[in-house]
Each structure stands twice: as structure tokens, then as C-alpha cells.
Amino acid sequence: MQRNILALIMALFVFCSGRAASEEEPVRIGVVLPMSPPGAYASGNPMWWAVQQAVDEVNARGGILGREVEAVLGDTRGVPEEARAVTERLITRDRVVGVVGNYHSSCALAALDLFRDHHVPYIAAEPWADDVTALGYEEVFRISVTNSLYRDITVDWMISSGFESIAAVQEITDWGLGVNEKLTQAWNEAGIRNETAFTDVKTEDFTGTLLRFTQWSPPPDMLFGSITGPGAYRIIKQAYDIGLAPSPQTVFYATNECLHPEVWEVAGEAARYITVTQIGLPPFAHNMVTRQENARFEQEHDRTMNATVMEAYDSFMLMCEAIEDAGCAHPDSIIRALENIEWKGMRGTYTFPYGTDNPVPEDQPDYMWHQWPDVTLYLFQYTEVGQSPEEGTVIWPPEWSQLPEGQYYVPVPE
Amino acid sequence: MYGADYLIAQAANGLVVGCLYALMAVGLTLIFSVLKVINFAHGEFYMVGGYTAYYMVTVLGGLHPLLGIFFAMIVLLGLGSLFEVAFLRPIHLGAVNRPAEYAILITFGLSFFLQNLVLSLAGPFPHRSPSFMSGGLTVGPVTISADRLIAAGLALVLMIALMLFIRATWTGKAMRAVSQDRDAAAVSGINPFKMNNIAFGIGASLAGASGALIAPIFAVVPDVGVLPSLRSFVIVVLGGMGSVKGALIGGVAIGLVESLGAALIPDPSRALAYRELYGLVIFVLVLLFRPQGLFGEKQ
Amino acid sequence: MLELRDVYAGYYPDMNILQGVSMTAEEGTITSVIGTNGVGKSTLLKTVYGFLSPRKGTIALEGKSIAGANPYRMPELGLTYIPQRRNVFPEMTVEENLQLGGWTFRRDKARIRRQLEENYDRFPILRNRRKQRAGNLSGGQQRMVELGRAMMIEPRLMLVDEPTAGLAPKVAAEIYDKLQALRDEGITVVLVDQNVRQAIEVSDYVYALALGKNMAEASRGGFEELRNKLREWL
Numbered sequence: 001m002q003r004n005i006l007a008l009i010m011a012l013f014v015f016c017s018g019r020a021a022s023e024e025e026p027v028r029i030g031v032v033l034p035m036s037p038p039g040a041y042a043s044g045n046p047m048w049w050a051v052q053q054a055v056d057e058v059n060a061r062g063g064i065l066g067r068e069v070e071a072v073l074g075d076t077r078g079v080p081e082e083a084r085a086v087t088e089r090l091i092t093r094d095r096v097v098g099v100v101g102n103y104h105s106s107c108a109l110a111a112l113d114l115f116r117d118h119h120v121p122y123i124a125a126e127p128w129a130d131d132v133t134a135l136g137y138e139e140v141f142r143i144s145v146t147n148s149l150y151r152d153i154t155v156d157w158m159i160s161s162g163f164e165s166i167a168a169v170q171e172i173t174d175w176g177l178g179v180n181e182k183l184t185q186a187w188n189e190a191g192i193r194n195e196t197a198f199t200d201v202k203t204e205d206f207t208g209t210l211l212r213f214t215q216w217s218p219p220p221d222m223l224f225g226s227i228t229g230p231g232a233y234r235i236i237k238q239a240y241d242i243g244l245a246p247s248p249q250t251v252f253y254a255t256n257e258c259l260h261p262e263v264w265e266v267a268g269e270a271a272r273y274i275t276v277t278q279i280g281l282p283p284f285a286h287n288m289v290t291r292q293e294n295a296r297f298e299q300e301h302d303r304t305m306n307a308t309v310m311e312a313y314d315s316f317m318l319m320c321e322a323i324e325d326a327g328c329a330h331p332d333s334i335i336r337a338l339e340n341i342e343w344k345g346m347r348g349t350y351t352f353p354y355g356t357d358n359p360v361p362e363d364q365p366d367y368m369w370h371q372w373p374d375v376t377l378y379l380f381q382y383t384e385v386g387q388s389p390e391e392g393t394v395i396w397p398p399e400w401s402q403l404p405e406g407q408y409y410v411p412v413p414e
Numbered sequence: 415m416y417g418a419d420y421l422i423a424q425a426a427n428g429l430v431v432g433c434l435y436a437l438m439a440v441g442l443t444l445i446f447s448v449l450k451v452i453n454f455a456h457g458e459f460y461m462v463g464g465y466t467a468y469y470m471v472t473v474l475g476g477l478h479p480l481l482g483i484f485f486a487m488i489v490l491l492g493l494g495s496l497f498e499v500a501f502l503r504p505i506h507l508g509a510v511n512r513p514a515e516y517a518i519l520i521t522f523g524l525s526f527f528l529q530n531l532v533l534s535l536a537g538p539f540p541h542r543s544p545s546f547m548s549g550g551l552t553v554g555p556v557t558i559s560a561d562r563l564i565a566a567g568l569a570l571v572l573m574i575a576l577m578l579f580i581r582a583t584w585t586g587k588a589m590r591a592v593s594q595d596r597d598a599a600a601v602s603g604i605n606p607f608k609m610n611n612i613a614f615g616i617g618a619s620l621a622g623a624s625g626a627l628i629a630p631i632f633a634v635v636p637d638v639g640v641l642p643s644l645r646s647f648v649i650v651v652l653g654g655m656g657s658v659k660g661a662l663i664g665g666v667a668i669g670l671v672e673s674l675g676a677a678l679i680p681d682p683s684r685a686l687a688y689r690e691l692y693g694l695v696i697f698v699l700v701l702l703f704r705p706q707g708l709f710g711e712k713q
Numbered sequence: 714m715l716e717l718r719d720v721y722a723g724y725y726p727d728m729n730i731l732q733g734v735s736m737t738a739e740e741g742t743i744t745s746v747i748g749t750n751g752v753g754k755s756t757l758l759k760t761v762y763g764f765l766s767p768r769k770g771t772i773a774l775e776g777k778s779i780a781g782a783n784p785y786r787m788p789e790l791g792l793t794y795i796p797q798r799r800n801v802f803p804e805m806t807v808e809e810n811l812q813l814g815g816w817t818f819r820r821d822k823a824r825i826r827r828q829l830e831e832n833y834d835r836f837p838i839l840r841n842r843r844k845q846r847a848g849n850l851s852g853g854q855q856r857m858v859e860l861g862r863a864m865m866i867e868p869r870l871m872l873v874d875e876p877t878a879g880l881a882p883k884v885a886a887e888i889y890d891k892l893q894a895l896r897d898e899g900i901t902v903v904l905v906d907q908n909v910r911q912a913i914e915v916s917d918y919v920y921a922l923a924l925g926k927n928m929a930e931a932s933r934g935g936f937e938e939l940r941n942k943l944r945e946w947l
Contacts, residue, residue: 037637037640038637042540045537045538046538202637203641204628204632204642207673208427208673208675209676212676215420230540230635230638234632241550242557262541266542266633587813588813588816590804594804595800595801595803597784597796599802600784601793601800602785602816602817603786606785
């Protein structure tokens with residue numbers, strides 16, 4: 001720690017001295033998100049609202065480095081080529097000092113070498129692909145979960161629940177294929193019979209495939225509807241309409257798209273008893289920041305922040321904090337500051353222990369580079385129609401579970 | 415390997431969904447046949463139809479969901495007619511230098527515009543209209559939700575009504591005349607510009623109806639029309655460019671092929687993934703062996 | 714009946730096919746326009762019927778200007794036009810084709826029925842084929858459908874472009890007979906034809922065009938002289 005502080009002071013001295021940033025210029029931070037079709041704009045838009053909330057707060061308390069902060073939005077539309085083009089534009093034309101955001105892993109990966117080549121710090125908000133941090137770029141940090149971590153935690157739950165057969169419907173995207181590869185490997189290792197049907201993410205009708213799963217005897221113990229976008233809700237309704245899941249025999253495990261209240265509008269009653277993952281802390285572990293910011297967001301947008309939206313807020317705030325800590329907007333100073341940061345956001349206290357001065361040890365996976373190690377996720381079930389994610393019943397991990405010991409999900413009544 | 419019950423259930427689902435596919439394709443083919451323009455904004459007419467029904471039923475009027483469909487059709491009829499007058503008429507007036515390219519760009523531009531307009535007006539989150547009717551119908555092995563049955567039934571009714579209209583009414587015949595020989599129709603005193611306008615309005619209105627019909631089943635988002643519009647192109651080519659009967663039969667055929675493909679492909683992991691591909695394979699086969707489509711006219 | 718004065722027209726900017734054509738068609742006559750390929754005969758009819766706008770000059774029907782009016786307005790003025798190319802509605806029945814000729818008075822069911830009957834009397838073969846697809850008829854029969862469709866409005870003036878192109882001589886002779894019969898019914902006919910000999914035979918007045926301009930003209934008495942002049946010129 002002492003060495004780090006020393007390095008930081010050195011860095012400040014080396015990079016910040018002699019660089020008199022113009023006082024009037026705002027500090028520009030780039031925000032890359034899918035805001036319009038064909039990307040996941042239903043997530044991108046509230047993420048952007050959260051960033052704007054952060055901007056307002058930072059400027060209300062005097063900005064950073066005594067200057068106003070400005071968030072410059074780049075719409076990736078969820079298309080990797082566009083993500084790359086828009087990131088390049090933010091860096092070269094808008095001259096942002098750092099970039100935060102991204103929802104789609106494919107978009108983050110497509111632009112990743114730009115951060116390295118232009119030496120611009122980047123905090124990944126929601127991309128899960130291991131490679132985002134596993135590539136070990138000096139400029140890249142991540143506060144969301146990784147595919148591997150997600151697998152480890154969720155497969156533990158599936159094994160504990162005693163599932164012997166799993167049917168999955170998996171969207172064909174970089175994210176979907178990445179998750180599926182890891183999950184099927186883990187399921188096979190655990191001896192769980194499994195079958196995945198791949199599908200276009202925009203599919204409206206999954207009934208054909210779901211009917212196929214109804215032919216299983218006995219029925220699958222779990223149906224994994226691994227679809228993002230509105231398909232996430234449709235598949236629940238369609239599986240329910242043909243009596244497949246959620247049912248007394250089959251647990252429905254949905255994507256975290258189902259954290260949005262629209263799950264009730266589209267899937268209605270069918271969504272009662274579905275299991276969802278939240279990449280964050282359960283409500284009883286929320287801190288003051290979580291509560292305050294969430295209340296403010298709800299007042300303005302009539303919906304609560306889910307973990308993805310919090311990630312957007314936190315990644316932007318974290319970048320601001322780092323610049324403030326660095327004392328200037330030089331990339332080396334910001335990277336140093338991030339490597340040494342200890343800042344409490346909506347989802348916990350952020351640190352990046354593995355970096356330049358403390359390489360990832362042999363016994364840790366590569367993706368731990370510049371990865372927030374305390375990132376956590378929990379599983380819950382909606383038990384009543386119209387519940388918010390916070391009102392659901394936490395079922396995993398055991399230390400947070402609200403179920404009696406030895407029970408891992410709420411069964412659908414016969 | 416699978417029982418007859420299973421296949422019947424799959425076929426029934428394909429048939430029902432196919433009727434909805436067909437309704438949208440019928441509008442596209444009607445527009446093509448009269449205006450000789452491929453409407454790349456057809457998916458967005460479908461989307462706007464879905465949203466219109468949603469807002470009419472939930473927010474504004476508290477109307478019965480079935481009336482929502484009617485309103486969607488009226489709104490799209492107006493939107494389609496206005497767009498035709500403002501942006502497509504110059505093609506037929508000979509005021510455009512490269513009409514084919516212009517038609518693609520202007521309808522594609524409209525598609526992009528409508529998606530983003532609705533995204534900013536209605537927000538990024540999906541909306542679902544209330545059900546036409548709750549519950550479902552079970553006949554033997556087949557259970558189909560009431561919403562789907564009603565939607566498919568109405569789609570059929572609308573398509574039959576359209577066919578009667580173009581077969582038996584003066585306006586319908588005049589539209590066919592313009593589609594078969596524009597100048598000859600004008601010589602007989604038929605105003606081809608008016609027929610363009612009516613055909614585009616009706617085509618848009620049918621797309622709007624399909625959107626309104628699926629709003630309670632699949633819910634609407636700003637880009638909900640993208641996949642259906644691609645599928646409509648396949649159906650229109652399959653049925654024969656400009657053939658209403660072809661689009662009807664092609665739509666149902668694609669519904670069945672997708673459904674039975676998903677049901678019967680032995681590798682379950684690929685069965686659904688290739689769903690869109692079944693249509694595309696047919697598309698390519700048709701282009702190779704019967705370019706005029708099942709019911710198209712030879713050029 | 715129809716009078717053109719010094720008409721200029723063309724398809725592309727700065728390229729006039731017609732370069733100052735003048736002509737008159739008297740009521741109840743057949744007036745022919747002859748000339749080699751590309752002199753602008755068809756362009757002349759298209760310009761009269763409104764498919765092209767004259768860039769200069771006047772076109773008057775009974776003294777009223779019709780220059781630049783839309784083609785679909787012409788039937789109301791008692792004008793009809795039979796282009797050279799096949800132009801039946803091929804996917805519709807013979808009867809539907811004929812009916813559509815009566816589009817402008819479609820609400821008058823009795824008149825539609827009357828006109829249909831008259832056409833079936835005029836072209837008896839069409840009566841037998843009225844439920845057939847027009848596209849399946851022979852070339853000569855399709856011409857009859859076109860003529861019949863044009864006759865539905867009881868036109869005062871009929872523009873006919875190369876009515877016998879591609880038809881067997883026997884069928885062609887039949888078509889010329891029909892045109893003369895129409896003239897005898899009191900219809901003014903403007904005929905454009907490459908078949909100079911036949912055209913002159915049925916006409917009351919003949920204009921010869923060359924390169925978009927009037928070259929020669931003659932009434933019935935002067936046809937012999939015109940023939941000689943043309944022979945010389947060709």
C-alpha cells in the first residue's frame with residue numbers, strides 16, 4: 001500500500017506538473033451505450049439516465065478539478081463496428097479523458113484496442129466476457145461480473161437444487177454463446193443432462209422449441225430462457241401458456257432482463273415464480289448511497305435502478321473520483337488513481353487490487369486483472385405478480401437466502 | 415420418435431402464426447404490385463400499428479382491444495397515404511432521376527425515422543396490449559391461447575375481405591389494372607396516382623393491423639418490425655411478387671415450415687437457430703427454380 | 714376536331730423528337746400520319762394524349778386547349794387511345810377489360826351493360842371468350858379487346874398507333890375494316906402507321922412526317938401524287 005501511495009505521488013508529480021489544463025474547458029468523459037435498435041436500448045437508455053444523474057450530482061458539488069464535468073454520449077446501437085467507430089470518435093474528436101459504459105461484450109471487445117492504442121482509461125460497466133479484462137490492457141477496468149464468475153455462482157445453485165436435467169433456449173450473440181459454452185461445460189461436469197436450443201435474439205415465437213421440451217419424460221427440472229430484449233418476457237409467457245414452466249416440475253430461470261417492471265406487462269402471471277439474477281447486493285445489504293440514488297432515480301423516472309443501471313452510475317462516478325484523486329486528467333495519473341482507489345458506490349466499495357504493481361497471481365484467473373473482485377450476484381424469485389426485484393425472495397447464495405436451510409427455490413404450488 | 419399429437423400441436427401453432435405472417439406480407443405485396451416499390455418501412459408500419467393499438471386501448475381510450483385494431487388500421491391508412499403523396503408520388507411523376515434507388519432510400523429512411531421517433535416518444539421498454547380474451551382453446555392435443563386464435567382468425571378475415579375487394583369492386587379492379595398496365599389504365603380514365611395512394615394506404619393499414627394483432631401476444635418495442643419485415647420479403651418472393659393469393663398461401667407455408675422445421679430437425683440445438691434459415695432456403699430455391707414465385711406472373 | 718400547331722416535344726431535356734408538327738383531323742374522318750421508323754409518329758400521339766407535355770405549340774380539341782392535361786382526363790373529353798404495344802390487362806378476363814373501359818361512368822350500370830352488349834355485337838368472338846384471361850387470347854383478339862375497351866366511352870376521337878403491327882395479313886385487313894366501320898359510326902380516327910399502302914387506302918387525309926417535321930400532306934384526291942412523292946423521297 002505504501003509503495004502504491006508513493007507511486008501515486010510520483011505519478012502525480014511526473015504527469016500533472018506542467019500541464020495547466022485550461023480552466024474553462026469541462027472535463028469530458030465518454031459514455032458508450034446501446035441507445036437505439038438493434039442494440040439493447042431498453043437497458044442502454046436507463047443506464048444513460050443514471051449517468052446524467054451522476055453528472056448533475058458531480059457538478060452540483062463543484063465538478064472535478066474545479067471544472068465542470070460533461071458526459072459525452074456515444075450510441076453503439078449494439079453493433080460492434082459502430083461501437084468501435086463511436087469510441088474512436090469520442091477519443092479523437094471529443095477528446096474525452098476517459099470512457100465508461102458498454103452493455104454488449106461484443107461492443108466492448110471491438111473497441112478494446114482503441115483504449116490501449118490511444119492510452120485512454122476505460123471502465124466496463126456491464127460486459128461479461130472474460131476477455132475484457134483477461135487481455136490485461138493497462139487502460140481497462142471492470143466493475144461487472146464475468147462469464148466465469150457468473151457460471152461458478154449459478155451452477156453451484158443448480159447443483160445444490162438437485163437439478164438433473166436442464167433445457168435451455170439460448171440467444172445467438174457473443175454474450176449468449178460465451179455464457180452457454182461455460183454453462184454447458186459446467187453442467188456436463190456436474191453430470192446434469194442438458195440440451196440447448198439456439199435462437200435469434202429477435203425471435204417472437206419460441207413455442208415450437210418449447211413444445212419440443214414438453215416431450216421430455218420426465219420434464220426438465222429447469223428451463224433456462226437465456227434471451228435478452230423483449231424475447232426474455234415472451235419466452236416466459238409462451239412456456240407458461242403450454243404448461244412447461246414455471247411449473248411444479250420445472251423451474252424457470254430467466255435473464256436479468258426480467259429485472260425491468262415490464263416483465264409483468266408482457267408476461268403477466270406467467271412470470272410469477274421465475275428465478276432471476278441480480279448483479280449486485282440484495283436489498284437488505286444496500287448502503288446509503290444505494291438508497292439515496294435509487295430514491296432520486298425513482299422520483300424522476302418512475303422505476304427503480306436495477307444492477308445494470310447502477311453499474312452505469314457507479315462506473316461514471318468512479319471515473320470522476322479517479323480523476324479527482326489523480327489531480328489532473330492525464331491518463332497515467334487516472335490509471336494509477338484507479339489502481340489505488342477505494343470508493344463506495346451503489347453496489348459496494350470498489351477496488352482493483354490486481355494491476356501494474358500487483359500482477360494477477362498464478363492461482364487467480366486472468367480476468368482478475370483490473371477486475372473488481374468483490375462483485376457479487378444473487379438469485380431471487382418473484383413470488384407475487386407485480387413485485388419489484390427488491391420484493392422478491394432471495395434464494396442464493398445461502399448466506400443471503402431467505403429460504404429455510406436446505407431449500408434452494410420456491411416451488412410452484414400444484 | 416415423436417407422436418402424432420406432438421406434430422399436430424406444432425402444425426397448429428405454425429398455421430396460426432402463419433396467418434399473421436401472411437397478413438403483413440399481403441400488404442407488402444399489394445404495395446409492390448401497384449406501385450412497383452418495395453416498401454422497406456413495412457416493418458415499421460407494423461410496429462406503429464402495434465403501438466397505436468396499445469395506446470388506444472390502455473392510455474387514451476380504454477377501448478376494447480378489438481377496437482384498437484380498427485384504430486391502428488385507420489391511423490396507418492392515413493400515415494401511408496400521406497407518405498405516398500409526399501415521397502413516392504415524385505417517382506411516378508417522373509420527377510426522380512434514379513427511381514429504383516430513390517424508392518429504396520426513401521422507404522428505408524422512413525423505417526429508420528419511425529424506429530427512432532417511436533423510441534423517443536414511447537420509450538425503450540416493451541409494451542403489451544391487454545388480451546383480446548383470456549384463456550385458450552384445447553382441442554385434443556392442441557392448446558392455443560385465445561389471443562392467438564382471435565388474431566389468426568381476424569387476419570384471415572381481413573385477407574379474405576381484401577381479396578373480395580380487389581376482385582369484385584370497381585376500385586379493386588382499377589388497382590389491378592394499374593398494377594398490370596399503368597398507362598393502359600390511365601388511357602381508360604383511371605387515375606393511377608389515386609390508385610397508388612389507395613394501395614399504399616391499404617398496404618400500410620394491413621401492416622398496422624398485423625402489428626395491432628400481435629401487440630397482445632408478442633408485445634411491441636420500437637424494432638419489433640425488423641424480423642417480420644424480412645420474413646415478409648421472403649413470403650412475397652415465395653408467393654410471387656405482387657400476388658395477394660400467393661402472399662396468403664406463402665405466409666401460411668412459411669409458418670408451417672418454420673414450425674415443423676423447429677419440430678423435426680433432429681439436432682435440437684440447431685432446430686430453432688435455423689428457423690429463419692428455412693425461409694431463406696425456400697427463398698433461394700424459389701429464386702433459382704421459379705423466379706416468378708408460386709403465383710407470380712412470368713415477366 | 715383536333716388541331717396541332719407547331720408542336721415540339723421529346724422525352725429527354727433538350728432533345729425534341731417533334732420539331733414543329735402541325736396537323737388537323739376533321740370530324741368523322743380517318744386521318745393518317747405516316748413516315749419511317751423514328752420520325753416521331755408515336756410521340757405525336759403520346760403528346761396529344763398527355764403522356765408527354767408539348768414544350769412549344771398548341772394542341773386543341775374543338776378549339777379548347779388540351780396540351781399538358783393528364784392522360785386519365787382524356788376519356789372525359791371523349792378522347793381515347795390505342796397504343797402500339799399490347800395493352801390489355803392480361804390477368805383479367807375479357808369482360809373485366811371491357812368494363813374498365815367504362816371506368817368514367819362506372820356508376821351507370823345500365824350504360825355499362827349497354828356498351829358491353831354493343832361491343833359483343835361488334836366483336837362476336839369476344840362474347841364467347843368473355844370469361845377468359847385476356848392475356849391468353851391471340852394477338853388479333855387482344856387488339857379487339859383493346860378496340861372494344863376504347864369504344865366503351867363512345868369516343869368522339871380515337872388515336873390508334875400501328876394497329877396491325879405483327880398481325881397476319883388476314884387479321885390486319887379485318888382490323889382496317891373495323892376502323893372504317895368506326896369512322897362510319899361517326900368517330901374521328903387519327904391513325905399512325907408504317908404500313909403506308911394500307912393506311913392511305915383507308916384514310917381520308919394523310920400527313921407524312923420526316924425527322925419530326927411535316928413533310929407532305931394530301932387529301933383523297935391527291936394520294937397518287939403523294940405516293941409518287943414518297944417513293945421519290947424514300
